[in-house]
Structures are given as structure tokens and as C-alpha cells.
Amino acid sequence: MPIPESIASQEWAEGLEFERSGPLRRALKATIVNPVANYFPAAVQRALFWCLRSELAAANWADPGGWKSMVICYQDLAENKRLADRLLCTLGTIPMALRNRRKLAARVLARLIASADHEPVEVLCLGAGPGHVVHDALVECGRLARATLVDLSDDAFDHGRRLAAECGTDGYVRFIQGDVRHVRSMLDRPPDIVQMMGICEYLDDAHIRDIAGAVADVMPQGSCVMFNSISAAHGTDRFFRRVFGLHLAHRTPQQLSDLMRPAGFNHFVALPEPLGVYHVIIGRKTSDGVPE
Numbered sequence: 001m002p003i004p005e006s007i008a009s010q011e012w013a014e015g016l017e018f019e020r021s022g023p024l025r026r027a028l029k030a031t032i033v034n035p036v037a038n039y040f041p042a043a044v045q046r047a048l049f050w051c052l053r054s055e056l057a058a059a060n061w062a063d064p065g066g067w068k069s070m071v072i073c074y075q076d077l078a079e080n081k082r083l084a085d086r087l088l089c090t091l092g093t094i095p096m097a098l099r100n101r102r103k104l105a106a107r108v109l110a111r112l113i114a115s116a117d118h119e120p121v122e123v124l125c126l127g128a129g130p131g132h133v134v135h136d137a138l139v140e141c142g143r144l145a146r147a148t149l150v151d152l153s154d155d156a157f158d159h160g161r162r163l164a165a166e167c168g169t170d171g172y173v174r175f176i177q178g179d180v181r182h183v184r185s186m187l188d189r190p191p192d193i194v195q196m197m198g199i200c201e202y203l204d205d206a207h208i209r210d211i212a213g214a215v216a217d218v219m220p221q222g223s224c225v226m227f228n229s230i231s232a233a234h235g236t237d238r239f240f241r242r243v244f245g246l247h248l249a250h251r252t253p254q255q256l257s258d259l260m261r262p263a264g265f266n267h268f269v270a271l272p273e274p275l276g277v278y279h280v281i282i283g284r285k286t287s288d289g290v291p292e
Contacts, residue, residue: 016103018274019096033091034235042242049243054084060244065202067129067156073098074132093234097277101228104273104280105197106136112193112224112282113141121145124191124218126180126211127152127199130160134195135167147173148187150180181214190218194225197280201230201248205259212263219285225265226282229253233276253279264288 021029037045049057059068073095077086089095113121121143125134128149138145147169149160154177164170176186180196194215200208215225232250240246253270260268265283272279 013104013107016107018100018103020274021093021096029091029093029235034239037236037243038238045239045243049084052084053082054088055082056085056088057244060246064244064246065248067151067159070098070129070198071132071159074102093236093275093277094240097234097273097275100273100275101197101278101280102132102136104271104278105133105195105226105228106140108226108271108280108282109133109137109193109195110141112226113137113143113145116143116192119144121193122189122191123147124183124187124194124215125149126183126194126196126215128160128175128195129156129198130163131173131175132163133197134173135163135169138169138172139167145172148191149173149175150178150183150186151175152179153177181210183214184218187218190220190223191215192220192223194219194223196225196227198228200227200251200256203249208256208259209262212260212265216263216265216285216288221285221287223285224282225260225285226280227256227260229256229270229279229281231277231279253281256281257283 046057056069056072059066059072063069072085073089075089077089109123113123123134123145125131125147128134128151131147131149134147134149138147151157154175157175157177160173160175161170164173178186196211196215203211219225229251230248231252237248237250240248253268257265257268257270260283264285264287266286268281268283270279270281
């Protein structure tokens with residue numbers, strides 16, 4: 001499966017309404033918002049979020065970076081009735097970038113599905129949570145595709161099934177609880193596309209290499225993998241570590257590609273979302289890997 005030229009040439013962005021920060025907003029964040037968030041006493045901030053009943057803070061305290069916090073960031077801001085969460089999702093760069101990443105990843109996945117030369121197209125989603133990206137992509141692509149969504153925890157699956165019913169994709173997705181490193185036992189057909197969005201930033205290098213090797217072992221030559229990097233450009237890493245207990249592994253697209261390459265992946269294309277926090281990266285399996 002070749003990576004479509006429309007992706008490589010960045011025509012993928014046509015029609016997508018990304019969130020952006022103007023010069024004044026960037027200046028305010030750099031000089032006021034981020035320093036206050038990063039250096040104001042963490043205990044005071046945690047107490048304030050607790051008093052204001054912030055759902056986003058509570059979700060991260062229970063499961064840092066988990067699917068519930070992601071869903072809150074995805075919500076229409078007008079529907080979020082809690083002042084603290086509206087402020088966090090409006091002023092915070094990461095929530096904005098997350099919403100951009102969802103749009104970008106769904107568009108890229110839809111283009112990859114559309115470029116396949118057969119149906120049904122088999123998509124494997126690792127660390128999938130409820131699967132917003134794959135549902136969005138299946139709705140957009142207009143091709144017959146099946147998706148297997150794998151997550152170590154199954155607490156997101158009820159939400160994912162409701163989402164599938166709303167999107168009309170419930171006949172094309174299945175949810176499996178399991179370790180993503182053991183994908184061979186979960187599949188009845190080899191995947192054409194492996195999507196692992198939103199997991200690399202929570203893993204060390206060794207775990208990423210293990211996952212790359214496991215998925216490469218079940219992927220045919222020419223199939224595609226997509227994942228994302230995250231940079232410290234959001235400017236609030238100290239806040240997330242001290243207040244939310246969220247420890248992110250910041251890597252460049254090149255560093256992540258180098259971790260995937262020994263498993264046999266090459267021809268990487270990195271696409272940025274407009275805030276420069278996330279890159280969606282696509283690679284293609286071209287070999288059986290090289291010995292360590």
C-alpha cells in the first residue's frame with residue numbers, strides 16, 4: 001500500500017478547520033498563562049481544581065492521559081458546563097492540539113483506507129480507547145473497512161460502542177481487551193493499516209520497539225503504520241507533571257521513526273498539526289527488519 005501522494009504533498013489538510021493561536025494569544029501564553037501554570041504552587045492548583053470539580057483534573061488524577069481526559073478535551077466547549085474545564089480546554093495548548101491531532105489523524109487514516117486496492121480494508125488500532133479517530137475515518141472514507149480496536153483496559157469500550165452507534169460504524173468495529181504486544185492472537189486477517197495514535201508519548205523506547213516488532217510480525221509487506229510524536233512546544237510540561245501527574249515522553253518525528261525502523265518500517269512522512277505540538281507520522285513496512 002503506497003502512501004498517497006495527496007498525503008505526502010500535504011493536500012490532506014484541505015477543508016480541515018484546525019484551531020490556531022494568533023501572535024497575541026501566543027504572547028499571553030508565553031508571558032502570563034504558562035509561567036503561572038508551571039510555577040504557581042502545585043498544591044494550591046490541585047486544591048482549586050478539586051474545589052471547582054474539574055472533570056479534566058479528576059480524570060488525569062485517576063488515569064493520567066487516559067481516554068476520559070481525551071474525551072473531555074474533545075467535547076464541544078459550549079457543552080462543557082464546568083468553568084475550570086472550559087478554561088483548561090480553551091487556554092491550554094495541549095487540548096487544542098489534541099483536537100487538531102484528531103482531525104489530522106482521521107483525515108490521514110481515511111486517505112490510507114481509500115488508497116487500498118481491495119476491500120474490506122483491515123485496520124488495527126492499538127491503545128485505541130473508544131476509537132474516535134477510526135470512527136471519524138470510517139465515516140469519511142466511504143470504503144468498506146473493518147477495524148479491530150485493542151486496549152489494555154476495557155473501560156473505554158462502552159463509550160466506544162455508543163460512539164460507533166452514533167456514527168453508524170457499529171457493524172465495522174470490534175473491541176478487544178489485551179496487550180498490544182500480543183496482537184497475533186487477536187487477528188483473523190493481517191492488517192493493511194496499523195494505527196497507534198496517542199500511545200508513544202506514554203511509553204519508553206524499549207516498549208515502543210517491542211510493539212513495533214509485534215505489529216511488524218503480523219503486517220504484510222507494503223502495509224502502513226501511523227503514529228504520532230509530541231514536542232514540548234506546548235510549554236506546560238511542568239504543570240502537567242506537578243498538577244496532573246502526567247509524564248510525557250517528548251520525541252521528534254525522527255527519533256520515533258528511528259525506533260520503528262529496525263522492525264522493518266521505512267519511507268516515513270511526518271505531518272504537523274498547526275500548533276506544532278503533534279506530528280502524525282506514516283511509515284510503510286518494506287522488510288522483515290534488521291537484527292539488533
